[in-house]
Amino acid sequence: MNKKTVKDLDVGGKRVLVRVDFNVPVKDGEVTDDTRIRRALPTLRDLLERGARPVLISHLGRPKGAPDPKYAMDPVAKRLRELLGAPVRKLDGATGPEVEAALDDAPEGGVTLLENSRFYPGETKNDPELAEGLAALAELYVNDAFGAAHRAHATTVGVAEKLPAAAGLLMQEELDYLDSVLRTPERPFVAILGGAKVSDKLGVIESLLGVADTLLIGGAMCFTFFKAQGYGVGDSLVEDDYLEEAKRLLGEAGGKLVLPVDVVVAEAMEEGAEARVVPVGEIPDGMMGLDVGPETVEAFRSHITDASTVFWNGPMGVFEIEAFAKGTEGVARAVAESRATSVVGGGDSVAAVSKLGLEDEMSFISTGGGASLEYVEGKELPGVAVLPDRIDRGE
Numbered sequence: 001m002n003k004k005t006v007k008d009l010d011v012g013g014k015r016v017l018v019r020v021d022f023n024v025p026v027k028d029g030e031v032t033d034d035t036r037i038r039r040a041l042p043t044l045r046d047l048l049e050r051g052a053r054p055v056l057i058s059h060l061g062r063p064k065g066a067p068d069p070k071y072a073m074d075p076v077a078k079r080l081r082e083l084l085g086a087p088v089r090k091l092d093g094a095t096g097p098e099v100e101a102a103l104d105d106a107p108e109g110g111v112t113l114l115e116n117s118r119f120y121p122g123e124t125k126n127d128p129e130l131a132e133g134l135a136a137l138a139e140l141y142v143n144d145a146f147g148a149a150h151r152a153h154a155t156t157v158g159v160a161e162k163l164p165a166a167a168g169l170l171m172q173e174e175l176d177y178l179d180s181v182l183r184t185p186e187r188p189f190v191a192i193l194g195g196a197k198v199s200d201k202l203g204v205i206e207s208l209l210g211v212a213d214t215l216l217i218g219g220a221m222c223f224t225f226f227k228a229q230g231y232g233v234g235d236s237l238v239e240d241d242y243l244e245e246a247k248r249l250l251g252e253a254g255g256k257l258v259l260p261v262d263v264v265v266a267e268a269m270e271e272g273a274e275a276r277v278v279p280v281g282e283i284p285d286g287m288m289g290l291d292v293g294p295e296t297v298e299a300f301r302s303h304i305t306d307a308s309t310v311f312w313n314g315p316m317g318v319f320e321i322e323a324f325a326k327g328t329e330g331v332a333r334a335v336a337e338s339r340a341t342s343v344v345g346g347g348d349s350v351a352a353v354s355k356l357g358l359e360d361e362m363s364f365i366s367t368g369g370g371a372s373l374e375y376v377e378g379k380e381l382p383g384v385a386v387l388p389d390r391i392d393r394g395e
């Protein structure tokens with residue numbers, strides 16, 4: 001990676017705004033997977049050791065541009081406090097005179113965590129006024145939020161244009177690893193896609209098919225393909241705007257694109273719902289597909305076993321609920337057991353792998369799902385593109 005990093009900045013005594021991706025799963029006020037927080041610690045520790053005063057900002061979930069207690073950063077602050085071993089102060093805003101005044105009183109040797117950036121409507125619009133307000137909080141900017149680098153938002157792009165900026169250590173590690181392994185993968189290269197951000201991910205399938213030898217599709221997105229094939233999908237999640245594209249992709253991809261042969265269905269996506277396995281094409285009306293079935297897991301496993309490189313983003317089903325977790329578990333175990341170089345990316349995929357205690361069996365855990373997908377496609381990530389290049393001394 002030829003970008004300036006935090007190591008190139010003279011941070012001593014300075015206030016440094018750090019964009020982190022603390023978009024972690026939260027249940028009943030507790031962070032249920034802290035991978036993204038732990039992975040940001042090296043940058044935070046480096047800044048603290050060099051006498052900087054870090055001010056952290058992140059989004060959490062997808063609130064609609066206004067404060068929403070469900071997405072407040074307090075549970076994240078609590079977990080960060082336990083992990084960092086230095087004081088963590090959490091503020092209830094992310095910009096404005098009150099925040100500025102609070103930062104003027106910042107105690108030495110700790111970090112300040114700002115409130116969810118998506119409580120501000122300007123964040124996702126990359127509004128220059130919000131970026132200006134954020135830039136007023138610090139003297140330097142560091143982006144360590146690889147998981148959000150594919151978003152051109154005020155905290156990832158706008159503010160980077162207004163302050164001296166650099167990449168954080170996690171950002172550097174992610175880009176260096178993904179560059180070395182996925183841009184020139186050892187073949188066969190098998191990509192596995194799942195999850196629920198269907199409209200985000202359907203768009204990348206075409207370019208992924210250009211890079212991978214086989215693409216295994218599970219999660220919610222397979223139902224758009226089934227519907228495009230003319231199958232009944234009951235109440236499963238479907239992206240109707242993509243049906244034509246799905247049809248075209250199915251025609252063009254041939255055997256490269258592998259869909260489930262059976263699915264787990266239930267009447268509702270909830271704990272205790274009665275689940276059963278049905279062949280694809282036999283999803284009853286009033287039921288929804290919430291996981292891939294056992295025959296699919298076996299079929300996917302044989303592709304994974306033959307692979308030399310595996311890239312996985314998105315759980316195969318609603319793994320948070322026991323009855324719909326077997327597909328994700330089966331695929332996770334197959335990837336863990338394979339001899340392939342394996343990269344797992346995405347907040348929920350990583351949560352699924354760590355829930356099973358399989359992190360150490362993967363070659364690399366990427367903190368970004370959508371971001372790693374776009375990177376593998378060969379796209380430039382806006383949050384990276386905006387950072388200044390590193391010019392070696394003597395050049």
Ligand SMILES: Nc1ncnc2c1ncn2[C@@H]1O[C@H](COP(=O)(O)OP(=O)(O)O)[C@@H](O)[C@H]1O
Nearest residue numbers: 195196197219220290317318346347348349369
């Ligand atoms: N068939 C399905 N129907 C509805 N939701 C699903 C289905 N399969 C997986 N999901 C959900 O997808 C979510 C993760 O999706 P996504 O955010 O795209 O993955 P990642 O964070 O790994 O990139 C999980 O919360 C999971 O419950």
Ligand SMILES: O=C(OP(=O)(O)O)[C@H](O)COP(=O)(O)O
Nearest residue numbers: 021023147148346347368369370
């Ligand atoms: O969780 C994230 O992406 P991922 O689910 O693709 O890994 C990032 O924090 C980006 O979140 P967003 O997709 O709401 O912009």
